[in-house]
Amino acid sequence: MTIFHDILKIWKSQDLLSEAWAESLEMLYFSEKIFNKSIIYFKSGKNIESVKELKKKDQTINDFHKSVRRKIVTHFSMGENSKNITSGLILTEMVVDVERIGDYCKNISDLTILSSKKMNLKPHQSKIEKIENVILKRFSNTIEAIKDQNEDLAFKLVKKYNSKIASSSDNIVNEIITGKTKYPSSSDAASAALYVRYLKRIGAHLKNISTTIINPYDKIGYLDNTKLL
Template sequence: MDAAPPILENETPLGYNERAVSLGGYETMLKELLDMLRAKSPLRDMLNEFTQMIEKTEWMFDASIKVLLHSRPTQEVEKEIYSKDKEVNEHQRSIRRKIIRHLTFQPRADVPACLVLMSVVKDAERVGDYCKNLFELATMFDIPLDRGRYKTPLKDLAEQVENLFSKTRKAFQWSDEEMAHSIIAKSEAINDQCDMLIRQLITDNLPTKKAVAYTLLARYIKRVASHLNNIATSVVTSVDNLDFSDESKDPHEQE
């Protein structure tokens, strides 16, 4: 896993547009807001903490998939899975506390940037929850997910999602719109593949236990991809459209 580059003190905004990020600036793009995050010390600290959330959930996802595929023993990662999940939750609470404290002293100037952070940290926390669900799936079902005809498509989907983590972190941290669009396209393709696989499982003549385990696995992989999609989408959308990126895709998947 790539280490996140630190946000340096001497980094400056790429082009902060004060009018665009005012309280009335509903067409604000995240690129300008992230320039603010990188430039201002309190916001920069929050951004660094958010990148830690992505790094930790990436580890959780990788470890959980390896346990599911029987390439890593459960007891080797169980303690750290739950430890990192708690750390991710604490990061979310910490960022929220810092936002409230920051806005107490800066009641107007940084509201849009703080709204963006509030939104994406929620997505990162949900990614952690689903990674924990993936691990618990391995402990709940004594199903050999390391073999059978569904091994290859499920493993391929997991690998595709794992490749999105570092890209999502970098796209958000450096407001890389081209990379964000690439992540969005890839995550939507993953979601379509998950839906297709679930439809196949519904019509397949599998034992109930296997069908449930495989369906949950596909569902959790899809939700991880969707939340990474939300984070990437925030790079290329306006503040008022945050959290709505996948509503039109699947209204039954909203949380």
């Protein structure tokens, strides 16, 4: 059993932290919806007005972020609560990663708006779709791991990150930059490179969130190789 179980009990047992925890989960669910829609719009190149509205949803994620931080600070400003400050720090780290996911979803929407048409990603289409599917599944699994305190699932998510997302994204970008793979237009090539980079960063932030379950505070966001062997 990790420290996360004890920390979660603290979050759920005290009013302001309980509210912050509930909002953090809601923030995660909301980010997943935004991500799903971002992918759909990007691949279709249609409904540009809907994409513009989707971009505005990032403000909701920012509002969640500020609300969670405010509740945490207020809670620990009361002297008797200061002994459990690690729990607040961990929750703060988690919502920072969720907020960054929102930013990258907004970046994907920007690509869709700037192109204003369906982009030709055929040279890497199958590889890109594999990355998308991995992250879609990772998103739901990350929420499950956090909500259910599932350490085994968190370990798997962290351990598989590099092989499943990072290396695939890097290979696509390298093939585009070196000219190994040609695209119909420079616009399509640039969009593909940026898109897979954004997907990679979203995957990285989901990985960071998973580490809040299995790592001590000082190692959140990093691979603890002693545990992954």
